[in-house]
Amino acid sequence: MGIIHINKVKYEYIRRDEENNVEGITTAVDGVSLAVEPGEFIAILGHNGSGKSTLAKHINAILYPSEGSVVVDGMDTQDEEHLLQIRQTAGMVFQNPDNQIIGQIVEEDVGFGPENMGVPTKEIWERVKESLKAVGMYEYRSYSPNKLSGGQKQRVSIASVIAMHPKCIILDEPTAMLDPMGRREVIRAVRALNDVEKITMILITHYMEEVIYADRVFVMDKGKVAMGGTPKEIFSRVSELRDLRLDVPQVTELAYELKCAGVPLPDGILTREELTQALQKVKKLRDPHS
């Protein structure tokens, strides 16, 4: 039994002119179906305007599908009754770290979710402690969020979601506004939570390097799922990705170009280590005596 079922979801933005007449309809998500198993690490890729963020907001019941349905842990998101429970099951981390931190100091922000859920005071403190430790921000618990770096702020945001004990976390381009250092920090935290706590992760991004650790990758284009599969499968299809205006990781690109130039390399090389190994193999084949 999967944790999230997205069933032929369609979402339309209705554009209106100044007199409130319908000017046009933009279909942001167009008939997407997805099923996510508990504990999976899913990545959704796509360039700007491909509908990936809109899709993410459906899982958290911030947006409702115009057609189709989204079921989170057996609860339909259209069901008003389950609204709070759905938001607790599927936590969400947004793009801008400044605009999602509510508390004036770190620990207060992490406590905000449990406070809303009506968790008793003593347990709130326990939850705050364990979630800040899980993202490695416990030493900063009494800092003002304004004094933290972008990566640290985003880790606090993740801790704030973990404190609600979700089964699944949706990260909507959490690294888009961060520098490379911050990006690494955040992705490391996300992977650790997926590995250790077995929290289902749905990472929405347009950085290819972040995707290689995912169990499955979906590429969205014009509101539809254009490609789906393991990172290896996806990144073997370099030319297709380019048609969707997406880059592949540098290493993969290098391997692809080498292959086009006639070097016999396997498809879908993702890391530097893989490439070195493959190249060494090639070297041995060509020159067995060295």
Add this chain to the structure above:
Amino acid sequence: MDPRTKLLGTLVYLVSLFLFASLPVYALAAVFLIFVMILSKVPFSYMVKGLKPVLFFLVFTIMMNMFLVKGEVIWTFWKLQVTREGLRQSFYMGARLILLILGSNLMTLTTTPTRLTNAIEAVMKPLRLIKVPVHEIAMMMSIALRFIPILLDETDKIMKAQMARGADFESGNLIKKAKSMIPVLVPLFISAFRRANDLAMAMEARCYHGGKGRTQMKPLKYAGRDYIAYVVLLLYLTGLILLGKYSAELLKLLGI
């Protein structure tokens, strides 16, 4: 100490300053304030610094009272007359203002804004009966406090961006300067609204649904010292009222 105690204490103190206008009462109020100041361990220089911004206002009020109150003239200078009543009035006014400012400074210097917001929410709770959205007001205050530094930063950024495009914020008279702020304010407002929208979504995503069924991470709890503080406050207030009532007799006794 519990912020509610401080808030209520400060309020009572401020009101007490306006109850009577007589020398012994102010002496008592000043002694009480000094006593609390010593207990709070706030350095005296900090307290005095708080007086600086209102210094002009203070001098102005004293002057106005000194020259404009009519009565027995004791000293004339050009067209200005200083009267006995005016002198007394200005002394009371000055003392009242100084104690007022020092008293409220003492509270803000010893309480974090978060705790103060919590206290305001707790103290205003009875107003919920007449449908005042107390929790929402407190939440708004704490969010405003959280976003002040962010918006200041942003103002700075926008000003630099506009300066890079040749905007001039320094020259010209006051009206011209005010007009030149428009290209800063418009983007600032737009971004503030965008932030508000994002924040609302983030709050909803974390199950925020108003004050109903909410628990508190840092609930306010009265400790022994708070009860002691209330008793001291009550003693002070009774003492002050008694002193105010019988101050004339007291002054006579002392022969002043």
